[in-house]
Amino acid sequence: MYKANIYVTLKKGVLDPQGNAVKNSLHVLGYQAVSEVRIGKLIEVWLEADDEQNARRELEELIDRLLANPVIEDYQVEIVGVE
Amino acid sequence: MKFGVVVFPGSNCDADCYHVVQTVLGHEVDYIWHQQASLTGYDALIIPGGFSYGDYLRTGAIARFSPIMPAVIDFANQGGLVLGICNGFQILLEAGLLPGAMLKNRSLKFICDKVNLKVKRNDTAFTNQLRVNEVITLPIAHGEGNYFCDEETLTALRDENRILFTYCNASGNEGVEYNPNGSVANIAGIVNRQGNVLGMMPHPERCSEKILGGMDGYSIFASILQSFQEAGR
Numbered sequence: 207m208y209k210a211n212i213y214v215t216l217k218k219g220v221l222d223p224q225g226n227a228v229k230n231s232l233h234v235l236g237y238q239a240v241s242e243v244r245i246g247k248l249i250e251v252w253l254e255a256d257d258e259q260n261a262r263r264e265l266e267e268l269i270d271r272l273l274a275n276p277v278i279e280d281y282q283v284e285i286v287g288v289e
Numbered sequence: 290m291k292f293g294v295v296v297f298p299g300s301n302c303d304a305d306c307y308h309v310v311q312t313v314l315g316h317e318v319d320y321i322w323h324q325q326a327s328l329t330g331y332d333a334l335i336i337p338g339g340f341s342y343g344d345y346l347r348t349g350a351i352a353r354f355s356p357i358m359p360a361v362i363d364f365a366n367q368g369g370l371v372l373g374i375c376n377g378f379q380i381l382l383e384a385g386l387l388p389g390a391m392l393k394n395r396s397l398k399f400i401c402d403k404v405n406l407k408v409k410r411n412d413t414a415f416t417n418q419l420r421v422n423e424v425i426t427l428p429i430a431h432g433e434g435n436y437f438c439d440e441e442t443l444t445a446l447r448d449e450n451r452i453l454f455t456y457c458n459a460s461g462n463e464g465v466e467y468n469p470n471g472s473v474a475n476i477a478g479i480v481n482r483q484g485n486v487l488g489m490m491p492h493p494e495r496c497s498e499k500i501l502g503g504m505d506g507y508s509i510f511a512s513i514l515q516s517f518q519e520a521g522r
Contacts, residue, residue, distance in 0.1 A: 220437060221471070223397050272354065275347055275383070277390035278437055 208253055208261040209287040214274045215246035249273055258285055290517050291317040293331040295361065295377075297352045298323070302338035302374065305494040310335075313497050314510055323355035333370040333513055334361060336377030338430070338492060348391055348433050349379035358384060370414055370513060371486045375431055378478075378488030387481055387488045388446070389438035395471030399432040404469055406477050406491060407457040409450070413480060414516035415487045416453055418508040424461045425505035427491035429469060434490040436472040436479075443474060454478035454489060 216222050222244050229243040251268075255261035265283050274281045292310045296303045303320060310318040321328065328334075341352035352358075365371045365386050373381040381387045394400060403426050408419045419425065438446070446452055454477040458467045468475045470490075478489030493506030 221392065221395070221435075223393050223395050223435075223471070227397055272350065273346070275350070275390050277382075277388075277439070278392065 207289040208255055208258065208285055209289065210251045210253070210261070210265055211284045211286050212249040212251060212265070212269060212273060213246055213282045213284070214249060214269075214279050215281070216244060217278055217280050220278050252289075258288075261285060290332045290514060291319075291330060292333050292335060293319050293321045293328065294335045294337055295321045295357055296323060296337070297339070297341035297355060297380075299341045299343055300337050300339035300376070302376075302492065302494060305492075306335045306337045306374070309494045309497045309506075309510060313507065314514060316514070321357060323352065323357045326356045326360060328357070328360040328364055331364070331369070332517055333372065334364060335494075336361070336371065336373040336380055337494075338375030338377060341376055341380065344376075344433075347383065348376060349381075349383040352376075352380045353383035362386060365481070365486050368483065368485050370516070372415065372509075372513070373486070373488040374492055374494065375429075375434075375490055378490055379433065381486060381488045386486050387479055388442045389436055389473075389479070391433045392435040392437050392471070393433050394431070394435050394469070399430070400434070400469050401428075401430045402469065403427070404429050404477070404491060405457050405459050405461075405467065406454040407461050407463065409452050409455060413453060413484050413487075413512075415480070415509055415512050417515050418512045422461055424457060424459060425508070426496070426503060427493060427505055428495045429491050431470070431490055434470040434472065436470075436476045436490075438473060446476075446479060447474075449482060451480050451482065452476055452478075453480055453487065454491070 225243040408423045455475040456468045493509040496503040496506035
């Protein structure tokens with residue numbers, strides 16, 4: 207059993223109104239040093255696979271098909287554990 | 290003419306669409322439950338608005354893999370008329386029947402309002418009862434109607450005349466101040482290359498009877514009937 211953390215983030219150049227709102231709020235709180243905030247998602251997936259390479263292949267396929275939308279999102283996969 | 294209204298868990302404009310087809314247009318209509326895996330005997334499909342699957346993951350992302358969707362995609366690929374409204378538009382984007390994706394509204398607010406739309410073309414199955422550059426008023430109700438596509442796709446949409454509706458003011462002027470959600474190029478509705486699949490954020494089904502305050506939505510349904518009759522089907 208493998209455990210993966212999948213980070214789905216908005217592509218560079220895609221406006222993140224949510225991130226902007228949070229940045230403005232941080233400025234209101236006095237954190238002027240913050241120059242940008244981008245909000246993404248962490249999706250945790252547990253899956254059975256023969257080895258890490260197969261786990262990664264399976265994960266990339268399912269991310270491409272469902273978990274991330276390539277028009278607006280990028281992703282990173284991190285396999286964080288074997289149970 | 291026979292319509293099908295596809296119903297997903299969380300659809301909430303299905304009954305409005307059904308009502309317009311049956312009562313206002315006086316044509317046949319069925320609800321099509323998303324678990325159904327085949328479609329026969331329909332001349333047009335409506336993918337209604339709502340919050341299919343609670344908008345989990347991304348709007349339309351889960352509905353796009355419902356058992357009914359391969360049949361919807363086949364129907365569209367064979368030239369069948371498909372109208373996706375609001376969440377229906379989002380589902381068509383996720384399904385790849387239309388290009389692009391939806392982002393949260395620029396304001397981050399759910400917007401429930403009436404907007405002016407400019408009709409860009411009237412030589413389509415969905416707009417033949419309207420005039421080019423005519424301004425129509427339809428309701429919107431969405432949190433994620435901020436249409437996004439890359440430059441290349443936008444150029445193709447423009448070159449191929451696939452933008453049917455844009456947000457504008459009452460005189461038909463487009464501008465960022467008349468764009469409710471931040472959509473690229475003020476886009477409110479686009480068609481596929483073949484012109485048989487329309488996705489639009491505004492709700493024509495909520496504006497097809499005088500008692501509801503406007504008939505502008507009716508023109509879109511009337512266009513579908515007209516194109517069907519012209520095709521002699």
